Amino acid sequence: MPAKQPRKTTRTTSKKGAGASAKRTKRAPVPRRAKATAPKRVARSKTKRSDSQKLATYWKKRDFEVTPEPKGGPTLERGGFGYLIQKHDARRLHYDFRLELDGVLLSWAVPKGPSLAPEERRLAVRTEDHPIEYGDFEGVIPEGQYGGGTVMLWDRGTWKPEGDPHEAIDKGHLAFSLEGERLRGRFHLVRTRRKPGDKSESWLLFKGKDAAAATAKSKKEPIETEKTSVVTGRSMEEIASDRKRTWQSSRVETTPAERTQLRDLVSQIPTTVSFTNLDKILYAEQGLSKAGLIAYYAIVEPYMMPYLKDRPVTLVRCPDGAPSKGEVHQKPKSTLCFYQKHAKTHAPDAIIRVPIEEEGGTKDDYMAISNRDGLLAAVQLGSLELHTWGCHIDDVERPDTVVMDLDPDPDLPWKAVAEAAFEMRALLEELGLDSWVKTTGGKGLHVCFPVTRRLDWEAFKGFTKAVATTLEGARPNRYTTNPIKARRKGKVFIDYLRNGRGATAIAPYSTRARPNATIATPIGWDELKDGIRPEELTLRSMPARLDALKKDPWARFLETKQSITAAMRKRLGL
DNA sequence: GTTAACT
DNA sequence: AGTTAACTCTCAGTG
DNA sequence: CACTGA
Numbered sequence: 306m307p308a309k310q311p312r313k314t315t316r317t318t319s320k321k322g323a324g325a326s327a328k329r330t331k332r333a334p335v336p337r338r339a340k341a342t343a344p345k346r347v348a349r350s351k352t353k354r355s356d357s358q359k360l361a362t363y364w365k366k367r368d369f370e371v372t373p374e375p376k377g378g379p380t381l382e383r384g385g386f387g388y389l390i391q392k393h394d395a396r397r398l399h400y401d402f403r404l405e406l407d408g409v410l411l412s413w414a415v416p417k418g419p420s421l422a423p424e425e426r427r428l429a430v431r432t433e434d435h436p437i438e439y440g441d442f443e444g445v446i447p448e449g450q451y452g453g454g455t456v457m458l459w460d461r462g463t464w465k466p467e468g469d470p471h472e473a474i475d476k477g478h479l480a481f482s483l484e485g486e487r488l489r490g491r492f493h494l495v496r497t498r499r500k501p502g503d504k505s506e507s508w509l510l511f512k513g514k515d516a517a518a519a520t521a522k523s524k525k526e527p528i529e530t531e532k533t534s535v536v537t538g539r540s541m542e543e544i545a546s547d548r549k550r551t552w553q554s555s556r557v558e559t560t561p562a563e564r565t566q567l568r569d570l571v572s573q574i575p576t577t578v579s580f581t582n583l584d585k586i587l588y589a590e591q592g593l594s595k596a597g598l599i600a601y602y603a604i605v606e607p608y609m610m611p612y613l614k615d616r617p618v619t620l621v622r623c624p625d626g627a628p629s630k631g632e633v634h635q636k637p638k639s640t641l642c643f644y645q646k647h648a649k650t651h652a653p654d655a656i657i658r659v660p661i662e663e664e665g666g667t668k669d670d671y672m673a674i675s676n677r678d679g680l681l682a683a684v685q686l687g688s689l690e691l692h693t694w695g696c697h698i699d700d701v702e703r704p705d706t707v708v709m710d711l712d713p714d715p716d717l718p719w720k721a722v723a724e725a726a727f728e729m730r731a732l733l734e735e736l737g738l739d740s741w742v743k744t745t746g747g748k749g750l751h752v753c754f755p756v757t758r759r760l761d762w763e764a765f766k767g768f769t770k771a772v773a774t775t776l777e778g779a780r781p782n783r784y785t786t787n788p789i790k791a792r793r794k795g796k797v798f799i800d801y802l803r804n805g806r807g808a809t810a811i812a813p814y815s816t817r818a819r820p821n822a823t824i825a826t827p828i829g830w831d832e833l834k835d836g837i838r839p840e841e842l843t844l845r846s847m848p849a850r851l852d853a854l855k856k857d858p859w860a861r862f863l864e865t866k867q868s869i870t871a872a873m874r875k876r877l878g879l
Numbered sequence: 880g881t882t883a884a885c886t
Numbered sequence: 887a888g889t890t891a892a893c894t895c896t897c898a899g900t901g
Numbered sequence: 902c903a904c905t906g907a
Contacts, residue, residue: 622893647893649892788897
């Protein structure tokens with residue numbers, strides 16, 4: 306079963322279900338999680354296991370903060386023999402065949418589902434044991450989660466083994482009868498010989514000979530005739546759309562009227578860029594479409610452009626949208642998004658190409674944006690973040706903008722981060738430098754200032770390092786400049802390395818590829834003092850904020866002419 | 880999201 | 887015609 | 902050394 310889309314493959318390789326035999330693509334290495342799948346050992350072992358051991362694999366694969374599937378817990382061994390089949394529309398549609406034994410549900414993924422014809426032997430891939438409570442589950446597993454997709458209860462009832470089921474499973478031949486609503490009579494599960502390289506057990510599920518056995522011709526297959534839930538009568542579509550309703554209730558609703566409005570707005574933007582996929586949702590939690598993103602950038606463009614214009618830029622592109630809360634939790638944006646630094650073949654004409662010398666001495670085309678068309682072209686490419694160099698393209702070797710990144714231990718209160726920014730400002734002021742502050746979209750702050758183009762990157766970075774270490778030296782308990790042990794111990798990491806050649810920092814007014822759609826927002830020092838909250842500066846709130854602002858908090862940034870002087874460097878011991 | 884290079 | 891990879895860089899830690 | 906995660 307080769308995967309359809311490479312990106313999704315990467316993101317979901319560890320999804321097994323029916324796709325247990327999925328061939329690996331070259332790019333997608335076997336995730337460690339998949340290696341941890343060891344249903345064989347768990348299921349075949351005759352020794353008594355504790356309940357927690359039995360379901361360890363099941364738990365390991367799921368994030369119960371995200372998925373509506375039951376966690377299941379230590380269960381009493383009721384000796385009951387429940388049976389059920391779930392129709393599961395994950396990466397591939399398949400049927401999950403489950404038999405209760407020893408307090409868990411033994412499970413097989415059957416890609417083609419069961420057949421009533423004894424000669425039809427259906428592949429059944431053994432998967433991890435599931436908790437008994439799973440037998441009641443019907444609903445939608447969120448995208449990005451293990452087995453993401455719609456689950457329908459297709460059949461349920463009881464089963465009865467012929468002989469000792471433990472021995473039969475060890476032997477690899479389980480004969481049993483089913484007493485379900487849609488399947489009845491004798492069935493067999495037979496384990497096939499394991500081929501070298503097989504990661505999971507393959508079994509065959511087929512009908513045993515009895516009165517209920519049918520030849521494929523004489524009787525319709527229940528898989529074909531029964532299309533609805535055995536419990537709720539719902540179709541797969543109905544189950545799936547139920548999710549939409551509950552899901553949408555927890556976010557800002559986008560009505561068709563609003564969609565039209567956004568499309569209209571987009572159509573009125575004067576631009577040469579042609580847009581596609583305007584209704585595609587890029588921020589799931591806020592229900593924000595690509596049209597909404599384009600509208601946002603069209604609005605902030607006059608505010609943003611002065612800081613973005615004519616600097617080498619790196620894009621963080623997420624054509625399928627920002628990671629949702631669930632996705633960010635387990636597998637961050639590395640798989641959903643990718644960085645683009647070079648123009649390569651992808652860059653549209655509206656984005657400027659700038660040949661820049663690489664470390665090795667060769668030249669490669671970088672990108673720069675100089676006007677609205679360029680910005681919107683980047684958005685059309687699915688860019689959710691724009692990162693800029695600290696220089697302009699007409700003199701790439703002479704930087705002109707310093708960014709001191711204050712990156713706090715996540716446990717630190719916001720107030721401590723704000724205080725750090727004020728201390729940084731005070732130090733710079735003492736040296737004779739005016740500075741401005743912006744949020745980053747997360748819990749960090751950037752203290753920024755312009756300087757005249759005099760130093761090369763080495764000297765420039767050296768100066769920012771000295772500033773950082775000075776602050777660290779003054780308050781070693783509060784600050785660290787060591788990226789290694791940056792985290793822990795309640796410190797703020799002062800990242801001066803953003804001031805090196807080729808390094809970048811998030812551009813003012815850029816969106817972030819994060820679930821909450823926060824914006825890297827220039828703010829006033831007074832606002833920071835008054836306790837402005839970075840999580841409230843979002844894509845949705847920004848237009849109103851800009852309207853309400855009496856003056857641009859960074860108004861003086863662009864006019865300020867100041868230099869890193871010999872005297873300043875001397876004062877820092879350089 | 881786009882392109883080029885494959886099967 | 888349909889499928890797949892590439893689209894950053896660096897660095898510490900791990901086996 | 903190859904690979905991963907940050």
